[in-house]
Amino acid sequence: MPVGESVLIVDDHAGFRAHARRLLEWEGYRVVGEAADGASALEAARELRPELALVDVHLPDANGFELTSWLGALSDPPAVVLTSSRDGAGLESCVSACGARGFVPKSELSRRAVEELLR
Amino acid sequence: MTQPRSGARRARDPGPGRLRLDPRLLWALGAGSAAIALALVPFLATADFLPDRALWIVLDVVIGGGFTAVGLFAWYRRPDNRVGALMVATAFAWYFVVAGNTEPAALWTFGQLFSNLFAATAIHLLLAVPSGRLETELDRVVVGIAYVATTVLWLPVLLFSDPADFGCTDCPENLLLIDADAGFTDAYFDALGVVGIAVMVTVLARLFQRWRRASAPLRRVVGPVFLVGGAFMVALAALLAAGLFEPFGHGVTMSIFYACAVAFGLVPYVFLAGLVRGRWLRGRGLGTLINRLGQPHQAGTLRAELARALGDPSVELAYWLPDSGQHVDADGRPVELPPAEAGRAVTEVERDGRPIGAIVHDPALLDDPEQVRAAGAAAALALENARLEAELRAKVEELSASRARIVDSGYAARRRLERDLHDGAQQRLVSLALSLRILRSRVAADPDAVEELDSARGELDQALSELRELARGIHPSVLTDRGLDAALDGLARRAPLPVDLEELPTERLPDRVESAAYFVVAEALTNVAKYAHATRACVNVRRLDGQVLVEVSDDGVGGADPATGSGLRGLLDRVSAVGGRLEVDSRPGQGTTVRAAIPCA
Numbered sequence: 001m002p003v004g005e006s007v008l009i010v011d012d013h014a015g016f017r018a019h020a021r022r023l024l025e026w027e028g029y030r031v032v033g034e035a036a037d038g039a040s041a042l043e044a045a046r047e048l049r050p051e052l053a054l055v056d057v058h059l060p061d062a063n064g065f066e067l068t069s070w071l072g073a074l075s076d077p078p079a080v081v082l083t084s085s086r087d088g089a090g091l092e093s094c095v096s097a098c099g100a101r102g103f104v105p106k107s108e109l110s111r112r113a114v115e116e117l118l119r
Numbered sequence: 120m121t122q123p124r125s126g127a128r129r130a131r132d133p134g135p136g137r138l139r140l141d142p143r144l145l146w147a148l149g150a151g152s153a154a155i156a157l158a159l160v161p162f163l164a165t166a167d168f169l170p171d172r173a174l175w176i177v178l179d180v181v182i183g184g185g186f187t188a189v190g191l192f193a194w195y196r197r198p199d200n201r202v203g204a205l206m207v208a209t210a211f212a213w214y215f216v217v218a219g220n221t222e223p224a225a226l227w228t229f230g231q232l233f234s235n236l237f238a239a240t241a242i243h244l245l246l247a248v249p250s251g252r253l254e255t256e257l258d259r260v261v262v263g264i265a266y267v268a269t270t271v272l273w274l275p276v277l278l279f280s281d282p283a284d285f286g287c288t289d290c291p292e293n294l295l296l297i298d299a300d301a302g303f304t305d306a307y308f309d310a311l312g313v314v315g316i317a318v319m320v321t322v323l324a325r326l327f328q329r330w331r332r333a334s335a336p337l338r339r340v341v342g343p344v345f346l347v348g349g350a351f352m353v354a355l356a357a358l359l360a361a362g363l364f365e366p367f368g369h370g371v372t373m374s375i376f377y378a379c380a381v382a383f384g385l386v387p388y389v390f391l392a393g394l395v396r397g398r399w400l401r402g403r404g405l406g407t408l409i410n411r412l413g414q415p416h417q418a419g420t421l422r423a424e425l426a427r428a429l430g431d432p433s434v435e436l437a438y439w440l441p442d443s444g445q446h447v448d449a450d451g452r453p454v455e456l457p458p459a460e461a462g463r464a465v466t467e468v469e470r471d472g473r474p475i476g477a478i479v480h481d482p483a484l485l486d487d488p489e490q491v492r493a494a495g496a497a498a499a500l501a502l503e504n505a506r507l508e509a510e511l512r513a514k515v516e517e518l519s520a521s522r523a524r525i526v527d528s529g530y531a532a533r534r535r536l537e538r539d540l541h542d543g544a545q546q547r548l549v550s551l552a553l554s555l556r557i558l559r560s561r562v563a564a565d566p567d568a569v570e571e572l573d574s575a576r577g578e579l580d581q582a583l584s585e586l587r588e589l590a591r592g593i594h595p596s597v598l599t600d601r602g603l604d605a606a607l608d609g610l611a612r613r614a615p616l617p618v619d620l621e622e623l624p625t626e627r628l629p630d631r632v633e634s635a636a637y638f639v640v641a642e643a644l645t646n647v648a649k650y651a652h653a654t655r656a657c658v659n660v661r662r663l664d665g666q667v668l669v670e671v672s673d674d675g676v677g678g679a680d681p682a683t684g685s686g687l688r689g690l691l692d693r694v695s696a697v698g699g700r701l702e703v704d705s706r707p708g709q710g711t712t713v714r715a716a717i718p719c720a
Contacts, residue, residue, distance in 0.1 A: 058596075086587060
């Protein structure tokens with residue numbers, strides 16, 4: 001049984017959620033939930049209280065920056081790492097402004113990349 | 120071959136002769152009127168009971184002749200306009216009044232029977248000038264009442280009144296008298312008088328209202344008629360009031376009657392004077408127009424010249440475009456010619472048999488349509504030039520509109536393509552990368568497998584990065600999501616040399632403006648990195664006077680030439696496609712500055 005930090009994956013692509021879950025669980029995280037849009041992500045975060053949220057920049061009902069600030073307003077907020085398959089150029093100021101811990105390109109996702117940002 | 124005429128209407132003025140009018144009818148009416156007027160003279164001269172016989176002879180000839188002559192002239196000029204016929208009818212109605220002042224009992228009775236009809240035709244005429252039509256329901260009602268009151272309702276007066284009862288002891292015998300009833304006639308006469316005064320007051324109010332609403336050229340024609348006609352109405356109302364209240368003696372009442380007759384008799388003469396004055400002013404204007412058009416003049420003054428020549432400040436010009444089958448204004452924008460009921464008149468101008476445009480003007484000018492046509496003919500060459508100019512403007516307008524549509528649809532298509540790439544191939548490759556990562560840690564014990572997977576992973580990262588570049592080149596999604604400042608910030612960070620972002624708009628701009636500005640900066644920075652050997656670049660984007668000014672400068676070697684570089688050429692096209700201008704300032708050794716001005720309302 002995985003006993004690592006709890007993670008919520010927020011992305012509207014089911015294929016990416018499945019692969020990210022397998023990778024993160026393989027690398028020792030405990031994936032407690034998945035959400036496909038901003039609203040259900042906020043609900044899941046309230047209920048599951050994950051330590052970490054991996055949030056896609058593009059969501060159908062909001063963007064990742066908005067969701068990050070909503071999550072930051074929760075009583076026990078998760079650390080948020082933003083991700084996208086597009087590159088992060090031009091997003092740097094938005095990433096820090098909304099209170100996210102950092103940005104990792106989807107293809108670079110790994111425990112090491114996440115821990116680097118959380119340090 | 121005739122040109123397509125959809126949307127174009129012929130001048131609505133049929134002009135003289137276009138409506139069939141037999142001139143023999145006019146001759147017959149003129150001769151008849153003259154014969155009656157002259158035949159009545161001896162009867163007037165011998166009417167013993169009549170006090171002012173000489174004056175009556177003058178009134179007979181001057182009023183009858185005036186209405187007949189001017190009426191026939193107006194009728195001949197504008198067969199479709201009822202004004203001329205109404206004048207002639209008024210002349211004949213006047214002869215009843217004259218006949219009612221002659222001695223033979225039959226002639227006297229016949230004249231008295233219709234002795235008020237002239238007032239009804241005159242009211243009809245005054246309300247119908249100058250178009251010949253009664254404009255409002257009120258006008259039609261008033262004219263209807265006037266005709267009924269002076270014919271059907273007047274008959275009982277003759278049936279029941281003996282002139283002797285009203286102080287005319289030596290008047291001829293009333294042949295229609297059935298039973299003399301002075302009491303009834305008195306009351307009935309008073310009631311008719313009240314109706315008459317009400318009609319006159321209404322006509323006066325309508326004349327005043329129509330004068331106030333009339334345009335300048337229309338006032339020149341109808342102003343004098345309304346003034347004299349109004350005086351006639353006042354005098355006639357006073358005459359009726361005198362009959363009601365009998366405040367004056369017989370002498371005063373007769374004076375009012377003569378004032379009334381003079382005002383009435385002046386109507387055709389002032390009508391003629393208004394026509395002549397309007398035409399004379401326009402004739403003089405036409406000479407000036409021909410002179411002025413001979414001199415070099417600026418575009419746009421043609422309308423003003425025509426307005427001056429025709430004495431109608433409301434003149435508008437419409438140019439006919441045979442290709443698109445529509446009229447346009449001087450700026451090339453499509454215009455509709457006003458419909459018939461809009462209170463405007465249209466005269467088309469042709470050159471060598473081809474329509475080249477139309478003059479939209481006040482309908483009052485139609486009293487002499489040749490003048491408008493002559494002005495149009497004099498201005499035809501200038502109008503043709505202006506038409507070609509307007510046609511060109513219309514084409515340019517159309518082209519820029521279609522170019523804007525193409526730019527917008529291209530923008531939308533690129534956005535869609537970028538999103539498809541992102542949602543499709545990019546996601547699958549990302550999933551593949553994550554799978555490879557898991558696989559690699561699973562086979563960590565097998566060095567050959569690890570090496571093979573690392574090589575595959577390297578290829579995959581390369582493919583992903585190329586795909587990202589491609590997608591961004593098609594459309595930078597950060598531009599849509601975060602705006603121009605974030606997108607330019609990204610460009611600056613990716614550039615291989617330090618880029619200072621000096622001033623950037625924080626508000627969102629229209630898509631095509633943001634997109635054009637972004638690509639200007641992207642292409643300029645690419646060029647800086649490739650050719651300039653610069654140490655720094657500087658980006659500046661600001662809004663000024665409805666434009667977005669984009670400036671990218673560097674401290675490199677300079678010498679860039681938009682004529683040879685395909686990148687700068689493409690940029691030039693991209694900027695001019697959104698109606699902007701691009702200039703490159705790149706003297707050797709002085710660095711390069713690329714400036715774009717993009718319209719942004």
